[in-house]
Amino acid sequence: MAKKVAIVLASGFADWEYALIAGVGGPFYGLEVAFFAPQAGTFRSQGGLTVEVEKGVAELADWRPEVLVVVGGTLWETERAPDISALLNEQFQRGATLAGICGGTLALARAGLLNGRAHTSNAAEFLTRHVEGYTGQRHFATSAAAVVDDRVITAPGSAPVSFTTAVFRAAGLDEETLRPFSAMLAAEHTVGETARA
Numbered sequence: 001m002a003k004k005v006a007i008v009l010a011s012g013f014a015d016w017e018y019a020l021i022a023g024v025g026g027p028f029y030g031l032e033v034a035f036f037a038p039q040a041g042t043f044r045s046q047g048g049l050t051v052e053v054e055k056g057v058a059e060l061a062d063w064r065p066e067v068l069v070v071v072g073g074t075l076w077e078t079e080r081a082p083d084i085s086a087l088l089n090e091q092f093q094r095g096a097t098l099a100g101i102c103g104g105t106l107a108l109a110r111a112g113l114l115n116g117r118a119h120t121s122n123a124a125e126f127l128t129r130h131v132e133g134y135t136g137q138r139h140f141a142t143s144a145a146a147v148v149d150d151r152v153i154t155a156p157g158s159a160p161v162s163f164t165t166a167v168f169r170a171a172g173l174d175e176e177t178l179r180p181f182s183a184m185l186a187a188e189h190t191v192g193e194t195a196r197a
Contacts, residue, residue, distance in 0.1 A: 002032040003171040006065035008104075009035055009053055010082060011043040013073040014157060017101045020164040021069060024181070031171055036060060038082035046073055057087050065096055067170045072102025072157050077130050085111035092151065097170040101146075102157030109134045118149040122156045161185045 005025060007018050025031040037043070037053035044050050060068065068091050075081055088111040092098055100108040105121040108114055114127070115136040120143040121127050127134050141147050145162035146155035153170065155163035165182050169175075 002030050003067075004032045004034070004063065004065040005067045005069060005167065005171055006060055006063065007033060007035050007069045007071060008057060008084070009037050009043075009045075009051070009071050010073055010075050012075045013045050013071045014102055015045045015047040015049060017104070017157060017160050017163070018069065018071045020160055020185070021167055024164070025168060025171070029168065029173055029177065031168075031173075034063065034065075038084060057084055060087065060091060064094070065091070066172070067097045067099060067167055069167060070098070070100040070104030070107045072100075072104045074103065076103030076106040081106065081110075083110070088113060095151075097151040097153065097167075099153035099155075099163065099167050099170070101155045101160065101163045105154045106130050108152065108154065109136070113152055114139070114154070117152055118147055119152065119154040120147040120156060121154060 005021060007022060022033050026033040035053050036055045036057050036059065038057055040054055040056040042050060042052045084107055088098055088108065092113065098108060098113060102122060109127050109131040118139050118141055119136065120141045124137060124140045145159050146153055146166040148166050153166045161182065165178055168178060
């Protein structure tokens, strides 16, 4: 049976932060990937893509994903940010791995999930500035790549490849699959300069 990965999008979501999970995880690695929103409906991405998300996060209780991914976007930095703390804690308690990238880490922090475990984000100040109850500063790791601790995955918005790799690992993909995936997406950085024709 395919492992399930739920991707939570909110208005103004960051286009690049979920793309590899959805675009590679389902078609190439056999994961069952589905999209959810705090409230089902039509909204736009940060890059201007209009999407219709048919499922609200309340449906996650029945869908029971192995991994729940909260995609970033500037909405999470505002007073209009949806409160999904109870949902995140429920999913964690039932055994799901939770993953947040960029602004998505703010949702994890608001749920209290970063106070006692190693984590990263765009910066330590990003969390302290936007999350009133955040007390996990001593567990913050300044990292260019995703950080994983006790079924919680966090990453800065600039790390979609290591974030995707950690999500895939949590969904049960083996290292034989993950190594070439990471290497393929990192290959362009080994060239140095941009190739010229």
